Amino acid sequence: MSVNIKNNEVGVFALGGLNEVGKNMYGVQFQDEIIIMDSGVMFPEDELLGIDYVIPDYQYLLQNRNKIKAVIISHGHEDHIGGIPFLLREINVPIYAGKLASALIRNKLQERGLLRDAEIHEIDEDSVIRFRKTSVSFYLTTHSIPEAYGIVVKTPPGNIVFTGDYKFDFTPVGKPADLHKMARIGEEGVLLLLGDSTNAEVPTFTNSEKIVGISIRNIIQKEEGRVIFATFASNVSRLQQVVMTAYETGRKIVVFGRSMESSIKTARELGYVDDKGEDIFIESRDINKYPANKILILCTGSQGEPMAALSRIANGTHRQISLQPNDTVIFSSSPIPGNTMSVNRVINQLSEQGAKVIHGKVNNIHTSGHGGQQEQLLMHRLMKPKYFMPVHGEYRMLKIQSELAQMTGIPKDNCFIMSNGDVLALTADSARIAGRFPAQDVYVDGNGIGDIGSIVLKDRKALSEEGLIIVSATIDFAAKQLISGPDIMSRGFIYMRESADLINDIQNKARSIINRGLNESGPNVSERSVRDLLLSQLEPAIYQKTQRNPMIMPILLDINKGVRPHQTKQNEGK
Structure with a gap:
């Protein structure tokens, strides 16, 4: 139109x-x-x-x-x-x-x-x-x-x-x-x-930001240990509320997370985050110079992002911060649709390590x-x-x-x-x-823009859910003879060391299918005809044994021509 x-x-x-x-x-x-x-x-x-x-x-x-x-x-x-x-x-x-x-x-x-x-x-x-x-x-x-x-x-x-x-x-x-x-x-x-x-x-009406500021101050001034405060780096109004609370409660602020550091730097330069000239912000290397009740850690990760600072603190992989028994973690945000499970996972990890976790469901700490x-x-x-x-x-x-x-x-x-x-x-x-x-929609994947379509995403989904089986064989198509193989490799489908019987069954079935393709295709036998037969018959055989549909990738080597690239069953002919 x-x-x-x-x-x-x-x-x-x-x-x-x-x-x-x-x-x-x-x-x-x-x-x-x-x-x-x-x-x-x-x-x-x-x-x-x-x-x-x-x-x-x-x-x-x-x-x-x-x-x-x-x-x-x-x-x-x-x-x-x-x-x-x-x-x-x-x-x-x-x-x-x-x-x-x-x-x-x-x-x-x-x-x-x-x-x-x-x-x-x-x-x-x-x-x-x-x-x-x-x-x-x-x-x-x-x-x-x-x-x-x-x-x-x-x-x-x-x-x-x-x-x-x-x-x-x-x-x-x-x-x-x-x-x-x-x-x-x-x-x-x-x-x-x-x-x-x-x-x-x-x-x-939506609650005022000032109400959130009052709640944040009431919570932080009662805590006797460190406070770890997670919110959106772009929520500059919330960042100012946290800085003012730190000023009023005598805490020093340590910032973690690249986007948070960038946002704080820009907002301070423009005057939207004001520490009242008290030099509240300190370097991470100086965090142990102050008692726990004088530290506020401001970080990214309120949405449970795996690589964000809070997630790494929660799972123990952060290089500079480890949780302490009296730490209080405040989630000052609501989960974006699709992030609820990630947020809950981080909350559980923090709670298991003894931290006190406060989030918007039970306190007025987000609007x-x-x-x-x-x-x-x-x-x-x-x-x-x-x-x-x-x-x-x-x-x-x-x-x-x-x-x-x-x-x-x-x-x-x-x-x-x-x-x-x-x-x-x-x-x-x-x-x-x-x-x-x-x-x-146009998808951005690393440096690739628009080169990831529905077929690629469908393949990724299939790989993530069902795994991959690679069937490799060396064939003399001119002589209609299987020279070696087929060899079977599994990625994300089964653990091969513990599934020797199943691998042998798949290997025998693949060998039978390849030989049938070589012998029954007449003078028109080709890599494509054998590959098509392998895909059409091996998939139902694997499903019958496992009730699963892994992606099947045949790699057929014709000793007369060398390796030919083959498409998988899921994206064949696309």
Whole structure:
């Protein structure tokens, strides 16, 4: 299906962020100008074996690269800036972001050798970016990171407003949201509102960050041993709360985890983490110079990531920190969907070693940066949009947000629940679906981008669940004679030393199949015909004996030609 945006229409679309939580990337297109809002990543679910990140498909942008004027960043979280290095490899487009987000982006680009050619402009809530036909302005919101902005794209048909991530926190850490400016934007007129739907299932207001700060202080000041505090490295507001608690309770802070160290360094340089000039932070080598009740360890690993600092502390593999009997570990986060088992595993490991573990299920030590239903209703009342498009959420969240919008008086026909790649075309008085473009997930595996498809993932899944059997044999195809083998090797299927009888049975069956293939194929006998017969008959024979379907990889050596590569049964002919 193609895209057909008329000359008098503004097109709005998502490359990521719809029917999912993550890889936020939205676009506004008027004639020959495209404004991109955010460029995020999504972290893989468990079934995406070996995948590091999921990013949007940039093909539509590549096809329209000459129209792209800028990438505008709402704030500095990974699901909004993590895709920028991958995007800039394809299109060198100007980036506009707040001071903190700009610093975080520069760090990312520096690590990947992309900073020199990048064009990054710092903005604030009063900035206005003007292009020939469109312009972009901002308003300040409250989130779990400073400088979280809503974005207003002014186009001839009307204003397109993207809320970014927000909540209405009336006692925030840092500057309060600009409610007056939001109301003014609503009075000026909003053609379309793109609203954050992450907490659409939460019926109430989200707790203030100040409440979390009070809980953290109450817990830490009672503990007599070391405190190990794990949270998201990007939750700068939470980091400031921890630093203030350390200052008030007389503790020194030791930071572990590369991303945490980077975040703390950047936030301190910009003044968002302030130690009151008391030199609270100390080097890890100095940790034993202070009594246990004067130490606070700030680290990554609140999501149970295997290589994060907290996981290595829990399993005893951290080179600098070992658990002590009176240690208290605080998880100041909620598990991201798919991470619950990993988090529980780390909690169990910590508890088994005698640590006291405190997490959000039993204490007010975490709050979301996203508003609940009451805050979403307030946003609708302030903005009063003519049309509404819920974003940043799975389908059920988008649907609830759409229903909330209707409760505030927006007609049902003016609410559009869309998918990534759908294009909504609007004039001042109309809205329609104007087609769609491909917007499938792109997988990042190490340095490989987009070269891992469903077939490879299917093979990885099969290998992880059933294992692999390699059948190797040397054959004289001209003489139709098995010279040696077949030899059997198992990887992840059975332990060969303890399964000699089964290996012998498989070996005998494979030998019988190969000989049959050589003798019954007539003059057309070939490596392929023997291989096909081996795959089709050996698999059911193995399943009958084991009730398992390992991947089978035949390696047949023709003494007249040498080794020929063969595909496995699972990816044959793909």
